[in-house]
Amino acid sequence: MIWQLNLMFLFFAVIAAVTAVSVKDLLSAVVLLGAFSFFMCLLWTEMGAVDVAFTEAAVGAGVNTAFFVAAVSKTTRRTKD
Numbered sequence: 001m002i003w004q005l006n007l008m009f010l011f012f013a014v015i016a017a018v019t020a021v022s023v024k025d026l027l028s029a030v031v032l033l034g035a036f037s038f039f040m041c042l043l044w045t046e047m048g049a050v051d052v053a054f055t056e057a058a059v060g061a062g063v064n065t066a067f068f069v070a071a072v073s074k075t076t077r078r079t080k081d
Contacts, residue, residue: 013039030068037061
């Protein structure tokens, strides 16, 4: 394991999570949560937990992102900001 690579993936995952919480646009938040899942998948792979990484990629980055994008596309704004 390369600890610098693990630290870089962890840094990007934390930045994606904090940005997803602070952004106001729902679609941007969904994309950032997908990026968070992707970076966590890379982190699990680098740490040797390939089965957890595969599950994170399939469920976290794949299915959840698709469901969230579908849910956001069905919503409308109440006010014009």
